[in-house]
Amino acid sequence: MERVYEGACHCGQVRFRVRTDLSRVVDCNCSICTKKGILHLIVDPAQFELTQGRDALSTYTFGTRIAKHTFCATCGIHPFYMPRSHPDKIDVNVRCLEGVEIADLKVTCFDGRHWEDARSTLDE
Numbered sequence: 043m044e045r046v047y048e049g050a051c052h053c054g055q056v057r058f059r060v061r062t063d064l065s066r067v068v069d070c071n072c073s074i075c076t077k078k079g080i081l082h083l084i085v086d087p088a089q090f091e092l093t094q095g096r097d098a099l100s101t102y103t104f105g106t107r108i109a110k111h112t113f114c115a116t117c118g119i120h121p122f123y124m125p126r127s128h129p130d131k132i133d134v135n136v137r138c139l140e141g142v143e144i145a146d147l148k149v150t151c152f153d154g155r156h157w158e159d160a161r162s163t164l165d166e
């Protein structure tokens with residue numbers, strides 16, 4: 043069921059709001075997602091609003107540099123970013139949403155270590 047979720051980094055400087063349901067949460071095993079511990083939820087920019095902290099964000103890129111790994115420069119948390127698979131969308135870290143019980147979610151695994159092969163499985 044679609045509803046509005048509030049999200050934030052750990053220190054609270056970066057805040058956002060997203061209208062979505064949680065039926066398509068993805069866990070990726072690639073090098074950076076493993077270390078971040080991110081749970082992905084890709085949304086349309088129209089569903090997403092950064093309500094606070096644009097200036098608090100820093101950006102990390104590597105490899106193809108298509109993905110923009112935005113994170114809070116103070117607390118280091120990655121609340122959302124622009125993913126390589128969908129550079130025109132926003133990938134929200136479900137772990138940064140308030141009031142979400144991760145254990146209650148159905149999480150789909152994405153084989154990001156073999157990104158080129160796995161990419162095609164993301165399309166609807």
Ligand SMILES: [Zn+2]
Nearest residue numbers: 051053114117
């Ligand atoms: Zn922060």
